[in-house]
Amino acid sequence: MKVKKSRLDAIRLILSTQEIGSQEEMLNELAKEGFTLTQATLSRDLHQLRVVKTVGVQGKYRYVLPRPSQYRHEGEQGEMRPAAVIQETAGYLSIKFSGNIAVIHTKPSYAGTLAYHIDNCDFPEIIGTIAGDDTVMLIIAEGTGHTAVLRALRSIIPNI
Amino acid sequence: MKVKKSRLDAIRLILSTQEIGSQEEMLNELAKEGFTLTQATLSRDLHQLRVVKTVGVQGKYRYVLPRPSQYRHEGEQGEMRPAAVIQETAGYLSIKFSGNIAVIHTKPSYAGTLAYHIDNCDFPEIIGTIAGDDTVMLIIAEGTGHTAVLRALRSIIPNI
DNA sequence: GGTTATATTGGAAAAATATGCATTTCATGG
């Protein structure tokens, strides 16, 4: 189906853009984008996207996207590729290296999203990432140089 | 308060031991442990612990503990009390090494729990861990080989 | 101790979320 696919994309976009605290809220945002659907359908969509309701910093509830897993398991549906790589430099500030680790600093709260995109790229140069609030740690594959990492990252962070 | 503290501990233990899909379920488990409380109180407890309801691998809902090493903010009671080591393979998928870092990939949402257990073991081979959603990073002690790490981990991940 | 602020809790109700069932839509292979 065409509608559902783009709706799921819209949901991902909205979740990574603003703070949504309930399905009703999300329903309103989706309505602004021209999607008409009921809460029942949204519940199913969120379930499929594995979106979770967490507790934000001020104790508020908030829906958040999961980090996509690099490995697909049996029974696991839901391919989670973002439509396109972000061309904007979404919060990127700096990158530093230390041995086989790279530390990327971002503006507050941007680390998760950036890590999300890096994960999705499945770079062979990077074997894993961990994100905090404004820091992303990358573990570099053995035998891979820093420039190789930079070159890879440049595809999603042009001005790195 | 004494009761609440130990109750929160019990909740953590239960969550890392078995799969809980609803607050009612948790209430039953807590009752077995001798805790009497209403679902309203449990909802508040879970909120305070920042426990989240995620979607498990078979599409089932499941409550999971927050990541141990991240999201530790001011007010939160940070002590993750030592729990009995549980023999479980919970979500383990793979492990890769790069220098003094090991990256364990798990099924979605299992990383926090796994890191929790590894931390509790206090392996001399592992000086620290960081957990994301489906990734655990281990910082290996200087002069320790990869096989030594595997050997240590085998006590909690038999089929590693 | 006595008094006042803070935290904890239960009960009930509100709010939010999930799901069974029927219907429509979509995709596929004659």
Next chain:
DNA sequence: CCATGAAATGCATATTTTTCCAATATAACC
């Protein structure tokens, strides 16, 4: 084009979770 099975969806409802309010219990302070 039509039949057929699968997917998507809405509606109504069941289930689950959160929150309001009042009652205690706990802690802090003088």
